Amino acid sequence: MPHFLSRLLMILFGTIAVSGVHAQETPTIAAASDLKFALEEVAAKFKAETHQEVRLNFGSSGNFTRQLQQGAPFEMFMSADEGFVFQLADAGKTMDRGTLYAEGRIVLFVPRGSPVRADGQLDDVRAAIVDGRMQKFAIANPEHAPYGRAAEQALRNRGLWDVIKPKLVLGENVSQAAQFATSGASQGGIFAYSLALAPAVSSLGSFVLIPAEWHQPLRQRMVLMNNATPVAKEFYRYVQMPAARVIFRKFGFILPGEAS
Missing domain, CATH: 3.40.190.10 (Periplasmic binding protein-like II)
Structure with missing residues (x-):
């Protein structure tokens, strides 16, 4: 466990150091932890195709919702439960009520x-x-x-x-x-x-x-926050494009418009 913690701290501090350099132009995305492998691949492809970057922050959807309610500076939220997106929309924190991206x-x-x-x-x-x-x-x-x-x-x-x-x-x-x-x-x-x-x-x-x-369907919805910058908006669109859908499908997600 100490080895794991030290490795985790190195990764964490490395992320902070790199992100600090590009803080003004690199939007941070709050993403449910089930997306870790799929979204990292999507973000890498987005960078290769657009030459723009996003910073991914993974955690539980409920915790992110509380942070966003309190003003956390994430520009986009990819929740594992669409109910959390609706809560934020009802509180006036988002640009709209978002879109379903996977189940x-x-x-x-x-x-x-x-x-x-x-x-x-x-x-x-x-x-x-x-x-x-x-x-x-x-x-x-x-x-x-x-x-x-x-x-x-x-x-x-x-x-x-x-x-x-x-x-x-x-x-x-x-x-x-x-x-x-x-x-x-x-x-x-x-x-x-x-x-x-x-x-x-x-x-x-x-x-x-x-x-x-x-179990209840795991309907996963994403939304742009009110502070979303152009790069975050472009990434939001990219996640819905065929190249990203191929990656989500590879990781077992059921996509909008497709049968389970």
Whole structure:
């Protein structure tokens, strides 16, 4: 853990140092953590094609909403739950009510060496709770992370919430939940399909999609904030273009106008 923290601090300070140089012309985008791998690729392609940059800040949609309500200087918000965008729009913080850019899915992930099997019905999760194989299970915090809320809904659907609750390890966001689920600190977890599809994550274990009907749809909406500059507006348009849609599709997102 100390090594992880030191590496995280180096990355964090490196980002601050680079962003400080371009602070005036580089807009910062607040993006839900499930977008990490997909949006980094979209932003790189945007830079290659337009020679303009955006700075990506990943976290939980609920936390970003609170920060934006308090005046955080993000120029664009990509939420994992459209309800948060509507809250900001109703508060007069946004240019409009935004646009739907994707719908997400969740997976059950078990790390390599876990005694629990990845099955889409969560039957072995149930058995592992009973026989003691399941000691820790990771999800994002349902209080402010949409993917955590979807995980809770899926577990409730299977009648597992009350028995698994004492074993939960809660990530601050879905990306942190994925770290907990893949690190071996838990016997498994539920997190975003888009993260599980990234080679850096999929190589650490096995996963299976959880039926979409077990939870409320993860309708992901983005919006420009009132302080959006031209580069942020251009990136907002770019995210809706075919080149970006190809990348989102690769990471398992269901796109507007396409069937699941």
